[in-house]
Amino acid sequence: MNSFSFYNPTRIIFGQDSLSQLDSQIPQSARVLILLGGNSARHNGTLDEVTAALGERTVFEFNGIEPNPSYETLMEAVALVRREKLDFLLAVGGGSVIDGTKFVAAAVPFDGEPWGILESGGQRIERALPFGTVLTLPATGSEMNNGGVVTRKATQDKLPFRSQHVFPQFSVMDPTKTYTLPPRQIANGVVDAFVHITEQYLTYPAGGMAQDRFAEGLLQTLVEIGPRALETPQDYETRANLMWVATLALNGLIGAGVPQDWATHMIGHELTALYDIDHARTLAIVLPSLLQVQREDKRGKLLQYAERVWHITEGDDDARIDQAIAHTRAFFESVGIATRLGDYDLGPEAVDAVVAQLDKHGLTALGEHKNINLDVSRSILNAAL
Ligand code: NZQ
Numbered sequence: 001m002n003s004f005s006f007y008n009p010t011r012i013i014f015g016q017d018s019l020s021q022l023d024s025q026i027p028q029s030a031r032v033l034i035l036l037g038g039n040s041a042r043h044n045g046t047l048d049e050v051t052a053a054l055g056e057r058t059v060f061e062f063n064g065i066e067p068n069p070s071y072e073t074l075m076e077a078v079a080l081v082r083r084e085k086l087d088f089l090l091a092v093g094g095g096s097v098i099d100g101t102k103f104v105a106a107a108v109p110f111d112g113e114p115w116g117i118l119e120s121g122g123q124r125i126e127r128a129l130p131f132g133t134v135l136t137l138p139a140t141g142s143e144m145n146n147g148g149v150v151t152r153k154a155t156q157d158k159l160p161f162r163s164q165h166v167f168p169q170f171s172v173m174d175p176t177k178t179y180t181l182p183p184r185q186i187a188n189g190v191v192d193a194f195v196h197i198t199e200q201y202l203t204y205p206a207g208g209m210a211q212d213r214f215a216e217g218l219l220q221t222l223v224e225i226g227p228r229a230l231e232t233p234q235d236y237e238t239r240a241n242l243m244w245v246a247t248l249a250l251n252g253l254i255g256a257g258v259p260q261d262w263a264t265h266m267i268g269h270e271l272t273a274l275y276d277i278d279h280a281r282t283l284a285i286v287l288p289s290l291l292q293v294q295r296e297d298k299r300g301k302l303l304q305y306a307e308r309v310w311h312i313t314e315g316d317d318d319a320r321i322d323q324a325i326a327h328t329r330a331f332f333e334s335v336g337i338a339t340r341l342g343d344y345d346l347g348p349e350a351v352d353a354v355v356a357q358l359d360k361h362g363l364t365a366l367g368e369h370k371n372i373n374l375d376v377s378r379s380i381l382n383a384a385l
């Protein structure tokens with residue numbers, strides 16, 4: 001096992017009616033900004049519950065953080081926080097609203113042009129406003145991690161940042177708040193969480209026995225409950241498990257002490273920035289092809305994945321790897337997510353465009369061995385046509 005330092009200070013308040021605990025988590029004297037996406041939280045009553053729980057505190061609202069939150073929009077929130085001297089942020093929404101809130105929290109006290117946060121991958125963040133979240137969409141794990149992704153629309157740059165200063169202080173997770181999600185977003189959540197796990201598991205054997213078993217358990221749970229979450233939207237146990245699995249998939253635990261890949265995400269981000277494809281859909285396009293192209297590097301783990309997650313025991317090593325990749329693709333398709341560039345009306349021109357963006361962003365040595373250069377990325381994308 002590799003050496004590691006693990007830190008996660010986020011309090012999780014989980015369960016039905018957990019919103020009532022908001023009051024005890026935010027100082028009475030706080031001047032609060034609630035950050036929101038489009039209209040979902042207003043329509044389904046979540047926002048009313050949040051404002052009721054905040055009681056007599058001074059509360060402002062910022063609406064309109066879009067999916068794949070933009071720098072341009074978030075800078076408006078930064079201006080509002082500075083103007084009104086607000087001192088506590090509360091994200092109410094999915095990964096986009098939470099990521100956007102992390103950015104705002106870091107940008108308000110940032111010295112200089114806040115785009116520097118993205119240019120430095122978060123390294124230049126020295127402090128951030130305190131914030132909490134009310135999660136309404138199980139998918140990204142942003143509710144219990146220190147990462148975010150922000151897009152600059154003007155230049156089509158979608159860049160990640162991380163900092164120990166942007167862990168949420170708390171996240172309220174009420175599975176009933178996911179009941180209003182459209183099937184498309186549930187499917188996205190299942191696939192995003194699945195790929196977060198494979199990014200930390202499907203690398204090479206590193207002796208992380210608990211991490212491996214934990215990852216395999218989370219993957220198997222997603223395979224079991226993913227279709228059910230779509231079929232029976234108001235099944236509390238299914239939604240509760242999906243919500244907690246998605247959090248555990250990216251709260252740092254399963255990635256501690258083991259190699260990590262993340263090439264699927266980096267290539268996927270470029271597809272979203274260029275063609276506005278949902279984050280999870282880009283992952284479903286890239287991952288099966290990446291596993292195919294990188295199958296020699298990943299051989300040991302792919303065989304373990306085949307046996308322990310998919311119970312594939314027939315055939316020689318290569319046949320079992322083929323089956324494992326086919327099962328992965330079929331699982332994504334089974335929740336309604338297409339896995340080929342052609343399904344999104346993209347052809348070879350998209351391969352050239354994505355490779356050019358990877359080059360522009362210096363993403364020329366991806367993967368657990370840093371051997372996914374631009375030629376390999378091109379092969380992966382070609383295999384996804
Ligand atoms: O904007 P509203 O009206 O709220 O509607 C949203 C949005 O249209 C809707 N929604 C959310 N909760 C709902 C709901 N609709 C009905 N009922 C509810 N309870 O869902 C739509 C999508 O929301 P979004 O927040 O964009 O989705 P998701 O949670 O999948 O977040 C995606 C973003 O997270 C980033 C992605 O790159 C993308 O920008 N990621 C963040 C990560 C992290 N911080 O660790 C890791 C991930 O790999 C990912 O990159």
Ligand code: ZN
Binds near residue numbers: 140192196265279
């Ligand atoms: Zn993701």
